[in-house]
Amino acid sequence: MTKRPGMLTRAKGAALPVLTVVAVIFMVWYAAAAILNLPWERDQAERAKVEFILTDALSNTMSQERPVLPAPHQVAQEIWKTTVQKKITSKRSLIYHGWITLSATLLGFLFGTILGLALAIGIVYNRAMDMSVMPWVIASQTIPILAIAPMIIVVLNAVGVSGLLPKAFISTYLAFFPIVVGMVKGLRSPDTLQTDLMRTYNASASQTFWKLRLPTSMPYLFASMKVAVAASLVGAIVGELPTGAVAGLGARLLAGSYYGQTIQIWSALICAAILAASLVAIVGLIGRIVERQMGFAR
Amino acid sequence: MSWGLIIGAIAFWLGAWALNVWLANRFPASRIVRFFVPVLFGVTLLVLWEGIARGANIPPILLPPPSMIWTKLTTSLDILRADFVQTFLKSALAGYGMGCAAAFLVALAIDRSPFLQKGLVPVGNFVAALPIIGIAPIMVMWFGFDWQSKAAVVVVMCFFPMLVNTVEGLKASEVMQRDLMHTYAGSYWQGLTKLRLPAAMPFIFNGLKICSTLALIGAIVAEFFGTPTVGMGFRISTEVGRMNIDMVWAEIAMAALAGSLFYGIISLIERAVTFWHPSIRS
Numbered sequence: 092m093t094k095r096p097g098m099l100t101r102a103k104g105a106a107l108p109v110l111t112v113v114a115v116i117f118m119v120w121y122a123a124a125a126i127l128n129l130p131w132e133r134d135q136a137e138r139a140k141v142e143f144i145l146t147d148a149l150s151n152t153m154s155q156e157r158p159v160l161p162a163p164h165q166v167a168q169e170i171w172k173t174t175v176q177k178k179i180t181s182k183r184s185l186i187y188h189g190w191i192t193l194s195a196t197l198l199g200f201l202f203g204t205i206l207g208l209a210l211a212i213g214i215v216y217n218r219a220m221d222m223s224v225m226p227w228v229i230a231s232q233t234i235p236i237l238a239i240a241p242m243i244i245v246v247l248n249a250v251g252v253s254g255l256l257p258k259a260f261i262s263t264y265l266a267f268f269p270i271v272v273g274m275v276k277g278l279r280s281p282d283t284l285q286t287d288l289m290r291t292y293n294a295s296a297s298q299t300f301w302k303l304r305l306p307t308s309m310p311y312l313f314a315s316m317k318v319a320v321a322a323s324l325v326g327a328i329v330g331e332l333p334t335g336a337v338a339g340l341g342a343r344l345l346a347g348s349y350y351g352q353t354i355q356i357w358s359a360l361i362c363a364a365i366l367a368a369s370l371v372a373i374v375g376l377i378g379r380i381v382e383r384q385m386g387f388a389r
Numbered sequence: 390m391s392w393g394l395i396i397g398a399i400a401f402w403l404g405a406w407a408l409n410v411w412l413a414n415r416f417p418a419s420r421i422v423r424f425f426v427p428v429l430f431g432v433t434l435l436v437l438w439e440g441i442a443r444g445a446n447i448p449p450i451l452l453p454p455p456s457m458i459w460t461k462l463t464t465s466l467d468i469l470r471a472d473f474v475q476t477f478l479k480s481a482l483a484g485y486g487m488g489c490a491a492a493f494l495v496a497l498a499i500d501r502s503p504f505l506q507k508g509l510v511p512v513g514n515f516v517a518a519l520p521i522i523g524i525a526p527i528m529v530m531w532f533g534f535d536w537q538s539k540a541a542v543v544v545v546m547c548f549f550p551m552l553v554n555t556v557e558g559l560k561a562s563e564v565m566q567r568d569l570m571h572t573y574a575g576s577y578w579q580g581l582t583k584l585r586l587p588a589a590m591p592f593i594f595n596g597l598k599i600c601s602t603l604a605l606i607g608a609i610v611a612e613f614f615g616t617p618t619v620g621m622g623f624r625i626s627t628e629v630g631r632m633n634i635d636m637v638w639a640e641i642a643m644a645a646l647a648g649s650l651f652y653g654i655i656s657l658i659e660r661a662v663t664f665w666h667p668s669i670r671s
Binding site for chain 2 (some may be wrong): 100105106108109110111112113114116159217218219221222223225226227230234235236237239241244246247250290308321324325328329332338341344345347348353356357359360363364367368
């Protein structure tokens with residue numbers, strides 16, 4: 092993800108266009124819901140041998156029990172019902188499931204960041220590691236880890252590791268890559284003039300690292316952490332699929348698809364989206380505060 | 390537990406690592422070394438894996454040694470080929486083609502309207518960060534169990550990263566260059582085909598590369614939600630259930646190979662198309 096200066100000022104100018112686009116998306120959603128759900132209404136009318144009245148049928152498409160595509164307000168109602176009106180400890184509360192996914196996400200994100208940082212430091216300071224590890228780091232991402240997720244979960248379960256950790260491993264695998272790539276770039280971003288200055292100060296390698304390389308890499312770190320946190324949420328959700336729909340947002344998706352509960356699928360999906368957006372926003376906010384404290388002119 | 394194998398593997402690892410360090414510091418610019426060092430590193434990982442898996446008597450159900458995976462891979466080529474055709478050629482490639490083409494055309498269309506750009510790019514960035522893979526069950530419900538539903542997931546997954554990258558790329562030409570086209574009285578299409586699209590190519594290929602890995606992931610994961618009895622995702626989830634872990638690893642090796650080749654081919658095309666870019670010329 093590239094960094095753009097003046098994100099805040101741009102955001103203000105973009106409010107109207109963004110709102111327009113979002114409004115159009117909602118209109119398309121409603122229209123699609125009407126079109127996709129209409130055949131079922133027609134079927135019902137035929138079966139009940141009553142006259143098919145288009146206007147009635149259209150209004151019915153907005154409130155089917157198991158619609159092909161639920162209307163936005165149905166999803167919103169379901170989310171409201173399963174977050175605010177249910178007790179948090181209840182198995183049907185989305186907050187309960189969301190928390191399970193979130194905890195795996197955060198743990199995986201933490202591991203991924205640490206692993207990514209360690210690899211990046213090794214790559215920057217050791218030429219042999221740069222030449223041998225870097226190509227494999229890139230190759231590692233062409234392996235569809237999400238596809239291997241079920242095996243990792245099942246195998247780790249067999250050795251007795253279950254619950255949070257297996258999911259966190261998958262998140263880690265997805266999260267470490269953007270960190271490595273971003274931080275290798277970031278740790279190498281000080282220019283020759285600056286590294287030469289450190290040399291004239293007779294700074295040791297660790298001093299150069301703590302006082303020059305690490306501070307200059309902060310914008311890169313936060314840019315890649317934004318990508319990484321989104322990726323680790325995906326990892327946690329997919330990690331929940333093979334455990335047989337026990338708990339978590341991924342489990343809600345799977346259970347919904349088994350029982351044809353489209354509204355449940357969509358509400359879990361929207362919740363995951365909200366979660367992803369807030370995580371990215373929080374990391375971005377922390378990044379902005381840190382960068383301002385450190386005096387990066389933006 | 391046989392310590393000989395483990396110690397041998399570790400000794401091989403240390404030796405290879407020392408050789409790599411020596412090579413990397415001695416001939417940092419040599420092309421052969423640049424190729425040899427990562428290959429040796431990969432071989433070392435395999436040797437270490439084999440040595441530890443055999444030496445520590447790890448049950449093959451947990452972690453089969455590479456040699457066992459290789460035998461499984463060579464003896465079940467028929468199944469692997471069928472899965473490859475179903476998942477990669479039908480679902481992933483079809484979805485990838487449609488998704489990237491659609492995103493490219495939409496990017497060209499909204500490029501003419503700054504208003505749409507300002508609105509769609511933040512939304513696109515937002516959607517690109519979402520766990521889109523979650524729409525898989527919905528798509529299976531809409532398009533059925535066969536490859537069409539998987540392709541649909543891949544289309545949605547590829548669309549937004551490609552859109553955002555193409556829109557970025559179309560802005561990549563400089564004002565000076567566009568002014569030059571203007572002074573030549575170049576039409577919109579001439580400006581597009583002769584200046585802005587070539588300038589956008591690095592960005593477009595970046596999008597294509599991101600989507601290439603997403604496509605395979607999307608196709609495989611979508612198969613967990615329902616599929617005919619063929620396909621990489623189907624095979625992985627059923628063989629895990631039957632504890633045939635070596636078959637799962639063979640399928641993974643296949644997927645990794647297909648993914649790497651796909652990525653490599655796109656990189657090769659990129660090198661040919663964007664030969665003028667500083668990152669290629671250096």
